[in-house]
Amino acid sequence: MPRIFIPAPLRQYAGGAKEVDVAGATVGEALGALTARHGDLKKHLYNDEGRLRSFVNVYLNDEDIRYLDKEASAVGESDTLSIVPSIAGGR
Amino acid sequence: MVWIESMLTISKESWEIIVADACAAYPRECCGVLLGELDPADDDLRTATVAIPCRNAHQEGRNDRFFIHPDDQLAAQKRARAEGLEVLGFFHSHPDEHAYFSATDLANSLHWYSNVVVSVRKGELAGAACFRVNEEKTHAETEDLVHPG
Numbered sequence: 633m634p635r636i637f638i639p640a641p642l643r644q645y646a647g648g649a650k651e652v653d654v655a656g657a658t659v660g661e662a663l664g665a666l667t668a669r670h671g672d673l674k675k676h677l678y679n680d681e682g683r684l685r686s687f688v689n690v691y692l693n694d695e696d697i698r699y700l701d702k703e704a705s706a707v708g709e710s711d712t713l714s715i716v717p718s719i720a721g722g723r
Numbered sequence: 724m725v726w727i728e729s730m731l732t733i734s735k736e737s738w739e740i741i742v743a744d745a746c747a748a749y750p751r752e753c754c755g756v757l758l759g760e761l762d763p764a765d766d767d768l769r770t771a772t773v774a775i776p777c778r779n780a781h782q783e784g785r786n787d788r789f790f791i792h793p794d795d796q797l798a799a800q801k802r803a804r805a806e807g808l809e810v811l812g813f814f815h816s817h818p819d820e821h822a823y824f825s826a827t828d829l830a831n832s833l834h835w836y837s838n839v840v841v842s843v844r845k846g847e848l849a850g851a852a853c854f855r856v857n858e859e860k861t862h863a864e865t866e867d868l869v870h871p872g
Contacts, residue, residue: 721828
């Protein structure tokens with residue numbers, strides 16, 4: 633099963649889990665399985681239009697899915713997904 | 724909401740890396756990731772043992788803006804897992820400004836994380852502070868910061 637790594641601020645919405653194994657053949661299916669299991673995560677990952685929020689980066693193994701097939705990117709049994717929040721700022 | 728007292732302690736080695744990165748980047752903003760450990764009894768008591776300078780990926784205005792390259796954050800996440808540590812938060816510098824948490828910082832941060840801001844004036848360290856934001860990103864609270872030097 634693909635494994636999704638959850639960053640610390642979002643674990644409170646995932647029952648405290650650092651990682652979650654989910655079923656899914658694509659990134660979108662895997663994330664859908666994650667949010668189906670942990671509904672509170674959905675609003676933190678997706679906007680009202682159902683698109684991944686702009687500050688949410690998702691990596692399939694070492695690749696940003698924006699440079700792959702986005703949420704249609706195929707995932708295999710041993711693949712990992714990492715949620716990487718954008719962090720920015722300035723004076 | 725009720726704010727819980729929190730404290731971030733930074734190791735000597737990590738502090739030296741942060742200061743060196745901030746001074747080297749001057750007059751641009753530096754940025755990076757802090758790894759470390761949570762107190763087993765209290766997530767709000769943290770010790771940063773690793774500081775990882777990252778690329779400032781902001782496309783323009785790097786004198787007053789930063790954007791931590793997501794690839795570098797991913798690498799930091801992987802290192803944290805490999806070493807049994809946690810991504811505790813981030814650091815960045817304010818060249819020729821004091822160590823405050825700006826509206827831009829607030830809008831582009833995330834709750835739970837510790838955010839260290841270091842002030843650099845004329846290329847030298849001039850102060851530091853740490854902040855945590857609420858979930859709504861409407862307010863930043865000072866977090867006690869303990870560092871050598």
